[in-house]
Amino acid sequence: MPPRRTRFYLDKTNAKFLGVCAGISDYTGIDVLFVRVAFALLAIFATGGIGFLAYFLVAWLADTKPRAFDYEDREDRKFWQKVRARPGASVRDVRSKFRDIDRRLADVELHVTSQNRRLADEIDALR
Known part of the structure; x- marks a missing residue:
């Protein structure tokens, strides 16, 4: 079965640690810097440390983004982000x-x- 473009994938090519925030950024279309800052603030202040556990759980459960999606152009990426939203x-x-x-x-x-x-x-x- 071919990979679906509407699923959430870890983005290892733009990852800083495990690719969860980069994957969220790719999935939603929000800039990765904002996603990382929001995650850090929420994980430290709002969730009391459970955010880090959730981060590792998502990194463990989610699939890595297929290499076929790495070569799509910006317009295709924006189109699929709109489809997901x-x-x-x-x-x-x-x-x-x-x-x-x-x-x-x-x-x-x-x-x-x-x-x-x-x-x-x-x-x-x-x-």
């Missing part, structure tokens, strides 16, 4: 983009197939 909105965005492309293609087709004499003359001049 709001799947319904992502589907609406894709449908909206396809509708826009379809409308623009119909406009081009109408323009090309119309009885525009000037356009026909320009096309004949190119031959």
